[in-house]
Amino acid sequence: MIRDVFKEDEIVKEWKAGKSDRTMPIEDLFLLIRDGFKNCDEHCVHRERYGEDACLCIRELFPSREFYMLYLELRDWYISRIAERIADAIIGDVK
Numbered sequence: 001m002i003r004d005v006f007k008e009d010e011i012v013k014e015w016k017a018g019k020s021d022r023t024m025p026i027e028d029l030f031l032l033i034r035d036g037f038k039n040c041d042e043h044c045v046h047r048e049r050y051g052e053d054a055c056l057c058i059r060e061l062f063p064s065r066e067f068y069m070l071y072l073e074l075r076d077w078y079i080s081r082i083a084e085r086i087a088d089a090i091i092g093d094v095k
């Protein structure tokens with residue numbers, strides 16, 4: 001349940017625009033990049049109203065949308081690096 005929809009709309013708008021002074025330690029960001037972030041997977045009114053990338057669970061963890069986008073990008077990079085290493089380990093010597 002969203003307690004105050006108008007207030008929440010405003011909070012989401014500011015979160016997306018990155019207007020708050022909130023930040024997060026780079027170590028925390030990289031922990032998420034390494035371990036992956038799991039969003040709430042049950043029915044969620046926040047996700048329904050604000051979209052997949054502005055759900056409350058995401059907004060609680062990431063100081064602004066920019067941080068979340070950075071996470072997505074680096075997580076992709078991290079996964080592809082792992083895939084590369086696995087591929088190297090399996091077929092690296094075959095050429």
Ligand SMILES: [Zn+2]
Nearest residue numbers: 040055056057
């Ligand atoms: Zn969520």
